[in-house]
Amino acid sequence: xxxxxxxxxxxxxxxxxxxxxxxxxxxxxxxxxxxxxxxxxxxxxxxxxxxxxxxxxxxxxxxxxxxxxxxxxxxxxxxxxxxxxxxxxxxxxxxxxxxxxxxxxxxxxxxxxxxxxxxxxxxxxxxxxxxxxxxxxxxxxxxxxxxxxxxxxxxxxxxxxxxxxxxxxxxxxxxxxxxxxxxxxxxxxxxxxxxxxxxxxxxxxxxxxxxxxxxxxxxxxxxxxxxxxxxxxxxxxxxxxxxxxxxxxxxxxxxxxxxxxxxxxxxxxxxxxxxxxxxxxxxxxxxxxxxxxxxxxxxxxxxxxxxxxxxxxxxxxxxxxxxxxxxxxxxxxxxxxxxxxxxxxxxxxxxxxxxxxxxxxxxxxxxxxxxxxxxxxxxxxxxxxxxxxxx
Amino acid sequence: xxxxxxxxxxxxxxxxxxxxxxxxxxxxxxxxxxxxxxxxxxxxxxxxxxxxxxxxxxxxxxxxxxxxxxxxxxxxxxxxxxxxxxxxxxxxxxxxxxxxxxxxxxxxxxxxxxxxxxxxxxxxxxxxxxxxxxxxxxxxxxxxxxxxxxxxxxxxxxxxxxxxxxxxxxxxxxxxxxxxxxxxxxxxxxxxxxxxxxxxxxxxxxxxxxxxxxxxxxxxxxxxxxxxxxxxxxxxxx
Numbered sequence: 001x002x003x004x005x006x007x008x009x010x011x012x013x014x015x016x017x018x019x020x021x022x023x024x025x026x027x028x029x030x031x032x033x034x035x036x037x038x039x040x041x042x043x044x045x046x047x048x049x050x051x052x053x054x055x056x057x058x059x060x061x062x063x064x065x066x067x068x069x070x071x072x073x074x075x076x077x078x079x080x081x082x083x084x085x086x087x088x089x090x091x092x093x094x095x096x097x098x099x100x101x102x103x104x105x106x107x108x109x110x111x112x113x114x115x116x117x118x119x120x121x122x123x124x125x126x127x128x129x130x131x132x133x134x135x136x137x138x139x140x141x142x143x144x145x146x147x148x149x150x151x152x153x154x155x156x157x158x159x160x161x162x163x164x165x166x167x168x169x170x171x172x173x174x175x176x177x178x179x180x181x182x183x184x185x186x187x188x189x190x191x192x193x194x195x196x197x198x199x200x201x202x203x204x205x206x207x208x209x210x211x212x213x214x215x216x217x218x219x220x221x222x223x224x225x226x227x228x229x230x231x232x233x234x235x236x237x238x239x240x241x242x243x244x245x246x247x248x249x250x251x252x253x254x255x256x257x258x259x260x261x262x263x264x265x266x267x268x269x270x271x272x273x274x275x276x277x278x279x280x281x282x283x284x285x286x287x288x289x290x291x292x293x294x295x296x297x298x299x300x301x302x303x304x305x306x307x308x309x310x311x312x313x314x315x316x317x318x319x320x321x322x323x324x325x326x327x328x329x330x331x332x333x334x335x336x337x338x339x340x341x342x343x344x345x346x347x348x349x350x351x352x353x354x355x356x357x358x359x360x361x362x363x364x365x366x367x368x369x370x371x372x373x374x375x376x377x378x379x380x381x382x383x384x385x386x387x388x389x390x391x
Numbered sequence: 392x393x394x395x396x397x398x399x400x401x402x403x404x405x406x407x408x409x410x411x412x413x414x415x416x417x418x419x420x421x422x423x424x425x426x427x428x429x430x431x432x433x434x435x436x437x438x439x440x441x442x443x444x445x446x447x448x449x450x451x452x453x454x455x456x457x458x459x460x461x462x463x464x465x466x467x468x469x470x471x472x473x474x475x476x477x478x479x480x481x482x483x484x485x486x487x488x489x490x491x492x493x494x495x496x497x498x499x500x501x502x503x504x505x506x507x508x509x510x511x512x513x514x515x516x517x518x519x520x521x522x523x524x525x526x527x528x529x530x531x532x533x534x535x536x537x538x539x540x541x542x543x544x545x546x547x548x549x550x551x552x553x554x555x556x557x558x559x560x561x562x563x564x565x566x567x568x569x570x571x572x573x574x575x576x577x578x579x580x581x582x583x584x585x586x587x588x589x590x591x592x593x594x595x596x597x598x599x600x601x602x603x604x605x606x607x608x609x610x611x612x613x614x615x616x617x618x619x620x621x622x623x624x625x626x627x628x629x
Binding site: 258 | 410413416417421422424425428429430431432433435436440485488497498501504505507508509511512513514516517518521522523524525526528529530531532533534535536557560561564565567568569570571572573588589591592593595596599603
């Protein structure tokens with residue numbers, strides 16, 4: 001590579017000499033760590049070659065080259081088109097803490113010229129990202145609301161939660177399964193345990209399992225992820241213990257099928273048509289399998305309660321299930337079912353977060369309207385949109 | 392199509408028909424395909440996870456050519472990659488589930504996964520579902536006036552679109568307000584919100600059904616073109 005680079009330079013120099021012309025280098029080339037980022041990026045900046053501005057020799061574009069040493073083995077990173085007043089290229093493949101040197105090559109029709117190596121530049125990770133201050137404020141505000149209402153709930157304040165039809169039906173569904181002597185099927189979605197919807201689903205599973213244990217029905221939980229299965233086993237075991245029925249807990253009823261989406265669906269469908277559960281719960285993250293599951297459940301006459309925050313799958317659950325928890329209702333379910341002060345406080349705290357969002361939207365819309373007429377405050381547009389830009 | 396590929400196509404076609412037989416009712420052919428599918432895919436994912444998760448994230452950093460353990464031994468230095476040891480230990484805790492007396496140890500691994508998921512997703516959800524949503528809405532003016540050489544003009548199309556969007560967002564947000572009874576103005580707005588949600592779900596339903604139909608068409612094309620036609624060609628009948 002080194003020899004190829006030398007040959008290339010020699011060819012360029014000879015060609016230029018043959019034509020009696022030279023191409024002047026890019027000016028003010030510099031390389032520095034990209035400000036306020038999570039690391040891994042270095043900004044390379046330069047001003048146009050005087051030849052581009054004076055148009056004496058046609059400049060086609062620029063190339064950015066990188067090496068670990070000033071006289072090292074340079075590798076081309078990018079082509080940048082000519083025609084700008086100043087240039088900026090961000091090398092997003094830099095390793096944090098490693099020194100890099102850069103060259104900018106001016107490319108003409110028959111020749112090219114490199115700048116001297118610029119650097120060293122090191123990518124570093126910043127602890128604070130001022131451009132994401134709005135995210136910090138939103139997170140702190142929301143956390144403050146939640147913590148305040150949790151403390152209120154713990155202090156004994158009665159917190160009201162409106163009726164959610166899908167959750168009122170949970171008891172009815174478990175009761176129906178008990179009366180019919182058939183099992184309850186709980187499908188916790190196909191995502192892993194680090195997915196927030198799966199976490200919500202497993203929390204609800206705990207409440208459903210308590211009811212199942214109290215009613216002395218049986219519970220089937222086929223899982224598509226091994227970690228979800230382990231978590232579900234722990235949660236259900238705990239629920240049976242809480243209900244005073246540890247003897248009724250059947251670990252083998254909470255099983256792993258496969259990670260494969262449609263392999264899992266085939267397995268759950270098989271369980272449905274053979275075990276004929278009287279109540280089916282589909283709660284968590286679902287994709288294309290939602291309708292297949294819900295249709296099979298419908299065909300065996302089970303009462304079906306679904307809940308997901310996947311907007312593309314909600315229509316199928318609404319069409320094929322008796323009750324559907326839409327989006328945030330899924331996250332509210334565990335608080336609603338348990339009436340536990342900690343969860344209720346968290347739910348009310350989130351509601352206050354929504355009030356802040358509503359006020360922000362209304363103010364934002366009003367200012368967007370006024371900004372059309374050039375209304376300004378301290379010489380700046382009145383529109384609030386910039387406050388919500390996350391970089 | 393060579394003989395071996397055609398043989399594979401026959402197996403794929405047979406398994407496709409076995410799965411489709413579920414449309415009639417549960418039967419031994421479906422059971423066979425179901426068990427095969429689950430078994431093969433479970434085995435596949437174990438191998439996939441081993442080679443794509445465990446090897447690059449744990450085994451290579453620790454025991455690869457430039458692994459942390461050899462480096463630690465050679466230079467007596469701590470390496471950032473040793474953090475993977477913690478992840479590895481948490482993973483090993485999951486194996487304690489096989490031994491009932493110490494199965495409780497696995498709760499550490501589970502607790503870490505759940506806590507990590509919830510913590511990471513807090514910011515992701517806040518950004519994607521909250522800040523971006525606000526940003527998208529606060530740019531809209533319900534009455535759009537444009538200026539041209541002839542003066543100010545009222546843009547009907549943009550005004551109606553923006554107004555619908557603003558009302559839709561606000562009313563749907565009110566529907567998800569849980570700590571007040573949905574009565575009076577709040578109840579009316581929430582009902583409007585659920586109407587907006589249902590209309591959008593209806594549109595999504597139609598769109599996705601069409602995508603599912605195209606999947607069915609794909610399978611039918613496989614059966615007709617890749618299986619039947621190729622078999623007839625191989626037999627010299629076409």
